[in-house]
Amino acid sequence: MNAGLTRQALRKQPWAFAGPFVTQCLAAALVSGALGANSSMSGARLDPAARQALTDSGIPQMAALFVVLAVYLTALIVGLTMTSSIARQGRDIALVRAVGATPGRVRRAVAAQAAAVAVPATLLGVPLGALLARAWLAGLTGHAVIPPGVTFHPSAAALPAALAITVGTSLVGALVAALRPARVRPATALIETVVVRRRVSLVRTAIGVLLVAGGVVLSVRISNGDPAKADRASFFTMLAMSVGAGFLGPVLLRLTAPLARLLGGTGVLAAENLAVRAKALSGALVPLVLAIAFAMVKVVVHTTSGHVHGRPDRAAEVWTDYSGTAVYVAFAAVAAVNTLVTVLLSRRRELAVTRLVGASRVRALAVIVCEAQIVTLTAVVVGTVVAMVTMVPMLHGMLGTWTPHLPPGQLTLGLAVVVGLVLLGTVAPALVVTRRRPVESLVVDP
Amino acid sequence: MENVVELDGVSRSYGSRRRPINALRGVSLLVPAGVFVAVMGATGSGKSTLLHCAAGLDRPTSGRVRLVGRDVTRMREGALTRLRRDRVGFVFQSYNLLSELTVRQNVLLPRRLGGPRPRPLDEVLAEVGLAGLADRPVGELSGGQRQRVAIARALAGRPAVVFADEPTGALDPATGGQVLRLLRTGVDRAGVTVVMVTHDPTAAAWSDRLILLRDGELVADGPTPDAATIAQRLRAEASEPVVAQ
Numbered sequence: 051m052n053a054g055l056t057r058q059a060l061r062k063q064p065w066a067f068a069g070p071f072v073t074q075c076l077a078a079a080l081v082s083g084a085l086g087a088n089s090s091m092s093g094a095r096l097d098p099a100a101r102q103a104l105t106d107s108g109i110p111q112m113a114a115l116f117v118v119l120a121v122y123l124t125a126l127i128v129g130l131t132m133t134s135s136i137a138r139q140g141r142d143i144a145l146v147r148a149v150g151a152t153p154g155r156v157r158r159a160v161a162a163q164a165a166a167v168a169v170p171a172t173l174l175g176v177p178l179g180a181l182l183a184r185a186w187l188a189g190l191t192g193h194a195v196i197p198p199g200v201t202f203h204p205s206a207a208a209l210p211a212a213l214a215i216t217v218g219t220s221l222v223g224a225l226v227a228a229l230r231p232a233r234v235r236p237a238t239a240l241i242e243t244v245v246v247r248r249r250v251s252l253v254r255t256a257i258g259v260l261l262v263a264g265g266v267v268l269s270v271r272i273s274n275g276d277p278a279k280a281d282r283a284s285f286f287t288m289l290a291m292s293v294g295a296g297f298l299g300p301v302l303l304r305l306t307a308p309l310a311r312l313l314g315g316t317g318v319l320a321a322e323n324l325a326v327r328a329k330a331l332s333g334a335l336v337p338l339v340l341a342i343a344f345a346m347v348k349v350v351v352h353t354t355s356g357h358v359h360g361r362p363d364r365a366a367e368v369w370t371d372y373s374g375t376a377v378y379v380a381f382a383a384v385a386a387v388n389t390l391v392t393v394l395l396s397r398r399r400e401l402a403v404t405r406l407v408g409a410s411r412v413r414a415l416a417v418i419v420c421e422a423q424i425v426t427l428t429a430v431v432v433g434t435v436v437a438m439v440t441m442v443p444m445l446h447g448m449l450g451t452w453t454p455h456l457p458p459g460q461l462t463l464g465l466a467v468v469v470g471l472v473l474l475g476t477v478a479p480a481l482v483v484t485r486r487r488p489v490e491s492l493v494v495d496p
Numbered sequence: 497m498e499n500v501v502e503l504d505g506v507s508r509s510y511g512s513r514r515r516p517i518n519a520l521r522g523v524s525l526l527v528p529a530g531v532f533v534a535v536m537g538a539t540g541s542g543k544s545t546l547l548h549c550a551a552g553l554d555r556p557t558s559g560r561v562r563l564v565g566r567d568v569t570r571m572r573e574g575a576l577t578r579l580r581r582d583r584v585g586f587v588f589q590s591y592n593l594l595s596e597l598t599v600r601q602n603v604l605l606p607r608r609l610g611g612p613r614p615r616p617l618d619e620v621l622a623e624v625g626l627a628g629l630a631d632r633p634v635g636e637l638s639g640g641q642r643q644r645v646a647i648a649r650a651l652a653g654r655p656a657v658v659f660a661d662e663p664t665g666a667l668d669p670a671t672g673g674q675v676l677r678l679l680r681t682g683v684d685r686a687g688v689t690v691v692m693v694t695h696d697p698t699a700a701a702w703s704d705r706l707i708l709l710r711d712g713e714l715v716a717d718g719p720t721p722d723a724a725t726i727a728q729r730l731r732a733e734a735s736e737p738v739v740a741q
Binding site for chain 1: 545548549551553554555573574577578580581582585586588592593594595596597601605606608609610611649661
């Protein structure tokens with residue numbers, strides 16, 4: 051029993067659970083796809099030579115790795131996305147704490163919310179994963195990575211396994227996310243005014259600088275070593291620098307925000323908003339930068355290698371590398387979009403006030419679009435820098451070249467995806483929020 | 497007579513250590529059982545902080561708070577929560593209720609959290625004039641009805657003390673009067689202690705004892721006069737020069 055806090059939260063702000071829902075859906079798809087692919091491969095009727103070729107391809111191991119990936123990425127990202135949904139329940143949590151809910155009970159209620167969302171998400175994700183795995187195996191046989199005898203059959207274990215993983219990891223993620231909010235003194239959440247702290251702490255900036263510097267040093271050091279080891283260590287270089295960029299996010303956004311002023315009156319409003327919200331928005335920078343840098347490194351290593359050798363890399367290698375990258379990027383995209391949506395939903399009242407004092411709906415949306423452009427620009431620039439620092443020493447070590455090569459077609463596609471994600475996280479919820487008359491948005495409690 | 501609320505030299509400051517904001521400065525106060533106390537003062541005088549500290553919703557920076565005979569200053573969070581659940585009721589100005597749940601679910605909230613068995617729901621709802629509305633979602637009720645649900649919740653578990661923070665702040669005078677009459681009845685019939693923060697002299701006039709705060713310090717404490725006298729005293733208070741910090 052959690053005294054209705056779960057029901058209250060799910061009914062009052064269903065949108066706040068979109069982040070955990072999509073994450074769990076993705077994890078369920080990954081688990082069901084990987085399990086299905088694995089059982090299809092082990093169950094396929096193959097002659098000994100083909101069986102050996104399948105084992106040598108490394109694909110069965112990769113499918114197993116996907117399941118492990120699903121476990122830790124789900125715990126991490128559900129934890130992250132639940133944090134924002136819990137933040138929106140501040141007053142309700144304060145109320146139940148005041149009338150007698152212990153911190154432990156609040157934590158359990160939050161865990162129950164995550165688990166309640168996990169079940170429908172999994173039911174949707176499992177068949178989705180089967181479809182994706184079918185396409186994946188078809189692609190692998192098509193590119194002759196694995197023998198043609200392998201066809202996809204869904205695994206019976208997919209649903210129970212996916213349920214166990216999504217519910218289990220969500221419980222862990224949500225319990226961790228609820229540690230602090232559950233302990234907050236009720237009076238803190240009941241005080242009416244909430245002041246946004248604009249000052250960026252020196253400690254935060256220092257940590258950011260340290261992480262970025264550490265990433266650079268690591269990258270230079272591994273470039274002189276064994277290339278295989280360098281490939282594995284490069285992930286940590288990227289992680290350190292992306293998280294560092296997140297810590298530096300408020301500073302970075304304040305550097306790029308004035309660019310919006312070039313776009314006239316709307317741009318000035320956007321620049322001011324960005325300066326106020328730099329801290330909250332930089333939460334979206336980490337996953338965005340990580341996704342951009344990761345995808346860029348993976349793609350550019352192959353395209354540059356093809357460019358240097360005068361022929362494309364083996365399709366098999368490219369295919370397996372890209373499917374792994376796609377999984378990481380998908381999770382990172384969910385985290386980024388979720389943060390952006392959360393920031394926008396918390397501005398519901400502010401948007402209403404802007405319109406009450408005279409901005410048309412189009413004008414209010416234009417400001418949001420303008421802000422989205424700046425966020426995109428910042429993420430792309432930072433992501434590119436992180437990717438360059440990570441891969442230039444690596445390319446030199448592996449291929450003996452200092453210049454990365456990226457065909458314009460793939461560059462454009464990548465940019466389009468980033469722009470699309472940021473618009474999805476900002477303009478789409480803004481369209482929904484501003485559909486109601488501004489006065490109605492003001493009477494609903496936050 | 498036993499004191500239900502005891503504050504001994506309670507201070508509470510917010511913000512950084514270098515530039516603290518002192519919301520309360522050494523307030524001492526004894527509230528015996530069965531008394532209706534109104535706490536008044538200008539905006540920022542520390543009224544709500546006093547209420548939060550006295551009710552165990554916040555912890556003082558220094559000083560001691562005893563609630564229904566127990567020292568809550570250093571009580572563990574779990575024990576403090578159970579004490580609030582079992583012996584204390586709350587009515588706030590807003591955010592009083594879980595909007596998506598029904599009247600019944602809201603009134604029985606403390607019970608579902610493991611609190612004492614409340615008085616029969618129908619009886620409680622009849623007292624506050626909400627008979628027959630048990631299964632309505634509170635989101636559909638008017639402001640006055642919602643505040644009566646909050647009072648039903650606060651009084652259903654036979655608490656020793658009810659803390660009310662601007663309970664009539666968002667209500668018109670007539671509706672506000674109904675809400676205050678319910679609190680008054682709780683004091684007179686069930687011997688409940690009520691500590692109410694308000695800025696409205698008419699609301700304060702329902703109390704037995706009036707406490708006045710200025711800049712976090714207690715400046716007056718005595719029997720409650722009529723509303724006109726309270727209003728006059730508040731005006732005099734507002735024209736006093738602000739003490740240099």
